[in-house]
Amino acid sequence: MLDLSVSLAGVTLKNPVVVASGTFGFGREYSQFYDLGELGGVCAKGLTLHPRTGNPAPRIAETPMGILNSVGLENPGVDAFISQELPFLRQFDTKIIANISGNTPEEYGVMCEKLSAAGVDMIEVNISCPNVKAGGLAYGTRPELAAEVTEMAKKHAGSVPVMVKLSPNVTDITEIAKAVEGAGADALSLINTIRGMRIDVNTRRPILKMNTGGLSGPAVLPVAVRMVWEVSQVVDLPILGMGGVSKGEDGAQLMLAGASAVAVGTALFADPFAPLKVRDELADIAGRQGLSAVRELTGGVRPW
Numbered sequence: 001m002l003d004l005s006v007s008l009a010g011v012t013l014k015n016p017v018v019v020a021s022g023t024f025g026f027g028r029e030y031s032q033f034y035d036l037g038e039l040g041g042v043c044a045k046g047l048t049l050h051p052r053t054g055n056p057a058p059r060i061a062e063t064p065m066g067i068l069n070s071v072g073l074e075n076p077g078v079d080a081f082i083s084q085e086l087p088f089l090r091q092f093d094t095k096i097i098a099n100i101s102g103n104t105p106e107e108y109g110v111m112c113e114k115l116s117a118a119g120v121d122m123i124e125v126n127i128s129c130p131n132v133k134a135g136g137l138a139y140g141t142r143p144e145l146a147a148e149v150t151e152m153a154k155k156h157a158g159s160v161p162v163m164v165k166l167s168p169n170v171t172d173i174t175e176i177a178k179a180v181e182g183a184g185a186d187a188l189s190l191i192n193t194i195r196g197m198r199i200d201v202n203t204r205r206p207i208l209k210m211n212t213g214g215l216s217g218p219a220v221l222p223v224a225v226r227m228v229w230e231v232s233q234v235v236d237l238p239i240l241g242m243g244g245v246s247k248g249e250d251g252a253q254l255m256l257a258g259a260s261a262v263a264v265g266t267a268l269f270a271d272p273f274a275p276l277k278v279r280d281e282l283a284d285i286a287g288r289q290g291l292s293a294v295r296e297l298t299g300g301v302r303p304w
């Protein structure tokens, strides 16, 4: 029997496949397709201290092998999540990872305090959203600011593990990873979306109302694999790998590069069952390679 369970900062996931923040809402729609207890975990839609309506439309555009989005963290706010969405998610036998974005380090602290008191399994600190003006990406591109937000989150998260989500929109992601590790993070997740742009050549207008957006989907997988591999060599933290995963082989690449678990995001829009397929195909790959546990894939790449 192949053991599918993995550990992420002391949290045991029944299998290594979680769903990526912002692509699964709070699980209500997807729960009509399958029992969310099939998933290793759910990264909930990004939360802010106060409700946000997000950016003006159009805010999604298709690209070759991916999408550009500029949703801009539309969400009901952390208090509504705790009172209305968390009880719903709690019905399922899966780990719940709350994802937060703040305008200031203090806001991250307040949200961590609320969420740890509410009893989420893990907090994913988003310092990498390319679609908001204040905070967001600014924190994820400067090591000292990334460290400051991490310290604040850790101080207020109690015993709930803090996973910091890194941006690929940097020259050297290892610098940010090291700063965040030094500030006490329990885990890292990467990658968030890569900034991009599309233009309608007839109107000469950008397709997205915000002009630019974040690229995700299969097109970004090689970037994610490279970044997970680079980061895993310089930090001693577990990594949740994501970016373009739509099949087991994609997830296996991220695990071989150093990820302990993987998240499926954009692939959900074409196929709500994608995470379950990734899970089953990962198990097939590990089984074919004669492993007794899928976690044995982690860090197993043999670089030239």
Ligand SMILES: Cc1cc2nc3c(=O)[nH]c(=O)nc-3n(C[C@H](O)[C@H](O)[C@H](O)COP(=O)(O)O)c2cc1C
Residues within 6 Å of the ligand: 020, 021, 022, 023, 045, 046, 047, 067, 069, 071, 073, 099, 126, 129, 165, 191, 192, 193, 215, 216, 217, 218, 220, 242, 243, 244, 245, 263, 264, 265, 266, 267
């Ligand atoms: C529509 C959309 C909304 C997203 N919202 C969030 C968010 O609220 N918080 C966050 O940390 N990442 C957010 N992301 C980024 C994803 O969680 C993920 O890091 C990224 O899309 C790469 O994975 P994928 O290629 O499998 O989608 C969002 C992505 C998309 C496509």
